[in-house]
Amino acid sequence: MKQSKASKRLAMSLVPALLLFTTGCTRNMIVLDPKGPIAEQQRDLMAISLALCCVVIVPVLIMTAVIVWRYRDRKGRKATYTPEWEHSTKLEVVWWGIPIVVILILGVITVQATYALEPSRPLESDQKPLTVQVTSLNWKWLFQYPEQGIATVNELRIPQGVPIKFEITADSPMNSFWIPQLGGQMYAMSGMAMTLYLQADEQGMYWGSGANFTGTHFADMYFDVKSTSREEFDRWVDEIKSSSPALTLDGYKRLSEPSVSQKQFFSSFPEGLFEMSVTKYAASHNHGLSWEKAKRFELEETTSGQ
Structure with missing residues (x-):
């Protein structure tokens, strides 16, 4: 027909x-x-x-x-024809x-x-903000908790109702840190430390990911975000401190190599590791520690501890 x-x-x-x-x-x-x-x-x-x-x-x-x-063009059209109208x-x-x-x-x-909604603007709250240092690696996310002294890979845990101050950088190509249910994206760039304040008002599991194309395993750059009570968060920190290995500079160097990683947990990390990542590519301009200086600093601390 x-x-x-x-x-x-x-x-x-x-x-x-x-x-x-x-x-x-x-x-x-x-x-x-x-x-x-x-x-x-x-x-x-x-x-x-x-x-x-x-x-x-x-x-x-x-x-x-x-x-x-x-x-439309049809027979018997009744629409007024006004060719002079302008x-x-x-x-x-x-x-x-x-x-x-x-x-x-x-x-x-x-x-x-x-x-x-200025990202670096602190949130109004009677709770003290919790600082989490975020480093984008190929193809994984490293989270450092400077106040708790622990670090994780591809898992972020935060207490409910507490403002989170994210300090974000990249030790790899530029990426974008994104937790859709908590807020918008923030770029992670080498040589820079961006600040982003977010907060979870409800307990639960949320989805986070990289939102900027970074190569072969870009689709694997996602991480779990779990919002818990403060008590459960503290127990989680204590468990990592008692049962997980320490992250050394050599371990971080291996971690920063392009690869896909499962969740990892570390009971400690070298002091100033985040700052070293930020200034890694600016070391020649005397803006921070070089990798060799940082390694020597870690060895000196280990020796003095013995």
């Missing part, structure tokens, strides 16, 4: 909509299920921005469909005025959110 021109046009107009609604809908939208104050504010910002954009987009889509249908002040005000107002509102909201 032959299709009419109108039905063909209608089918073609539905293709983009079908693609929009069938692409990626099977995935769990964890970005829209926040578990912390930063992620909640970011979700609200996305929702407000989407609603404002729909003020322009939805009427345009509806008018497009109406115009295509009303002025201007309408009322219509010009509508289709220029509304978008301009929307853009102004979006601009004000975006500026306010930019300052309110």
Whole structure:
């Protein structure tokens, strides 16, 4: 059976909509299920921005469909034929005025959110922030807890309701540190230490990953984030201290080599390891310890301890 021109046009107009609604809908939208104050504010910002954009987009889509249908080529068409029409002040005000107002509102909201969600801005809380030093390696994540003196690979554990101060760097190609349910991304770059404050308001297991392409095993650069009570977190720290080996400079050097790693736990790590990673590629400019100096420092400490 032959299709009419109108039905063909209608089918073609539905293709983009079908693609929009069938692409990626099977995935769990964890970005829209926040578990912390930063992620909640970011979700609200996305929702407000989407609603404002729909003020322009939805009427345009509806008018497009109406115009295509009303002025389609068919016999007995009753639409008014006005070949001399060229201007309408009322219509010009509508289709220029509304978008301009929307853009102004979006601009004000975006500026306010930019300052309110500044990544390095400490979170308001009666709890003391917990510092976690994050190092992006090929293809794994190293987490150092300077206050607790422990380190982990591909597992991050944090206490519920406590602000977490992440200090982020890379000892490998640039990556992006991301825990979708707690907040947005923060780039990890060699030679720099970026600061990001996040907080988990609920206990549970969350998903974290690298969000920047870094080569062959980029897809394996994910890690578990577990939010627990403070008491459980302290027990976890004590367990690692009593049952895990120490991370040495030689161990870190092996860890930094390109490879995929399972979860690892270390009862201690060399003092200043994070700072050494940050300044590793700037050592020739006297901005930090070179690898050889750091190694010699560790040997001196070991000798003095004996």
